[in-house]
Amino acid sequence: MNFIAATLLLFMSEEESFWMLSTIIEDILPPDYYTDNMIGSQADQFVFRYLISKKFPKVEAHMTKSSLDSSLVTRSWFLCLYVDITPIETTLRIWDLLFIEGSKILFRIGLAFIKLNQTHIISIEDDGISLFQAIKEIPKSTYNRDQLIKVACDRIGSLSQKTIEKRRRILTAQLLEENQQRSQRKAARQKA
Numbered sequence: 001m002n003f004i005a006a007t008l009l010l011f012m013s014e015e016e017s018f019w020m021l022s023t024i025i026e027d028i029l030p031p032d033y034y035t036d037n038m039i040g041s042q043a044d045q046f047v048f049r050y051l052i053s054k055k056f057p058k059v060e061a062h063m064t065k066s067s068l069d070s071s072l073v074t075r076s077w078f079l080c081l082y083v084d085i086t087p088i089e090t091t092l093r094i095w096d097l098l099f100i101e102g103s104k105i106l107f108r109i110g111l112a113f114i115k116l117n118q119t120h121i122i123s124i125e126d127d128g129i130s131l132f133q134a135i136k137e138i139p140k141s142t143y144n145r146d147q148l149i150k151v152a153c154d155r156i157g158s159l160s161q162k163t164i165e166k167r168r169r170i171l172t173a174q175l176l177e178e179n180q181q182r183s184q185r186k187a188a189r190q191k192a
Contacts, residue, residue: 001025001034003083007091024081029103030168033079037179043171044078044103045071047164048110055111055157059118066128073135078106082139090145097149104161105152111159112152113138 004024008017025034033040049070053060063070077085082094097105114121117138124131142148 001079003080007083007088024098028098030172032172039172039175039179040168041075041079042071042175043168044106045075046171046175047167048074048078048107050167051107051111051159052114056114056118059114059121062122062124063131066124066126066131068128068131068135070135073132074110077110077139081106082109086139086142087145090139090142090148093145093149097153102161104159104164107164108152108156108159109148111156112148113142115151115155116142116148 001021005017005021008020012020030040030043032038033044049060052063052070081098082091085091086094094105094109097108101108117135121131121135124134
């Protein structure tokens, strides 16, 4: 959150930044995005991996074959809303769309990164380390923000907020159940 707050402070007063940050957290992002358990953020990573599997099955298969958990790379994309992940000019364009379209643009941008680099991603053959590094570096080298936005908005295909919300609800329920079971096991071990 500190990167987001710092970026807001570059363009707004402290009070305006506070209220804008509050709007992002309370109105744009799903609940529990920045809480201790980060359930909202975790759910979004599962949703994103699901979308990769649907939109780019070859990339998904390659990541699976390389034993790469995409969330190791993409979690920071979502948590920082692409701040310090992309050049500032690109970040600001993404934020324009975030305020207009809502959180689905985070998915669209991530998918656009994959689409623009899928040939390169699939060509990397190793145990996952090189693949991890390659995917991690994609946003930092994206200086053609117009192309990125065009791909995100026009070439990803159908991606509605309703679809994302449906997947989030399912995954959030699963994650909450897993957390509850983990807590119960921990309490049982402490009693023993």
